[in-house]
Amino acid sequence: MLAFDRVKSQVIPLDRANVDTDAIIPKQFLKSIRRTGFGPFLFDEWRYLDRGEPDMDCSRRPKNPDFVLNKPEYAHGQILLTRENFGCGSSREHAPWALADYGIRVIIAPSFADIFYNNCFKNGILPIVLDADTVDQLFREVGPGYELEVVLETQTIVKPDGSVIGFEIDPSRKERLLKGLDDIALTLAFADDIRAYEARRREEAPWLFGGEQLDWI
Numbered sequence: 001m002l003a004f005d006r007v008k009s010q011v012i013p014l015d016r017a018n019v020d021t022d023a024i025i026p027k028q029f030l031k032s033i034r035r036t037g038f039g040p041f042l043f044d045e046w047r048y049l050d051r052g053e054p055d056m057d058c059s060r061r062p063k064n065p066d067f068v069l070n071k072p073e074y075a076h077g078q079i080l081l082t083r084e085n086f087g088c089g090s091s092r093e094h095a096p097w098a099l100a101d102y103g104i105r106v107i108i109a110p111s112f113a114d115i116f117y118n119n120c121f122k123n124g125i126l127p128i129v130l131d132a133d134t135v136d137q138l139f140r141e142v143g144p145g146y147e148l149e150v151v152l153e154t155q156t157i158v159k160p161d162g163s164v165i166g167f168e169i170d171p172s173r174k175e176r177l178l179k180g181l182d183d184i185a186l187t188l189a190f191a192d193d194i195r196a197y198e199a200r201r202r203e204e205a206p207w208l209f210g211g212e213q214l215d216w217i
Helices: 094-102 114-121 132-141 171-179 183-188 191-204
Strands: 006-013 079-081 106-109 126-129 147-151 156-158 164-166
Touching: 079 132, 094 114, 106 132, 114 126, 114 171, 183 191
Parallel strands: 006 079, 079 106, 106 126
Antiparallel strands: 006 147, 147 156, 156 164
16 A cells, blocks of 8 residues: 655545545446556546446546546646545445545545545545535635645645644554555564464464465465
């Protein structure tokens, strides 16, 4: 997982509440579990005028000119500003996969669906909860060329005028993002302890192992 330090980027304003995971990445794309290749299909039904299918060449598809990701001034932003209850609906991890594959590193909203919020941290995305009034103010300010700098170490958002907004994050999640540790990497950090435990259990209860070596770590 890509470690998170700081991001300074154009802000993408997605002024919608209750954006569900089927809107983020529609169900027909869930056949793949590769974690990559979903970026072109992010917000597929809003972004394109036809129905997307896996492995389509999106460069040839008709785009919705009114959708924010299709506007050149927002096309390469890494910070998504949106409304309450973002990521609601089904618990598909494909939603943060699609956001991360597109290049989104930060999502700012008044609230998130719980499972989606947890999945973001597992995929290198920083979801930031700010109160609704602050989000409203950001929406009033955002426009072409409007950038924010998000610094995880200090838990701050620096606005173009130099003013700072603080945000809260669980210390363990912060540490994992800073070090780029997903669940597998976090487990493998204890690989020596796991090997020692397996060796000890093999001596204590050899019948559990059937005489086979366990070399998965």
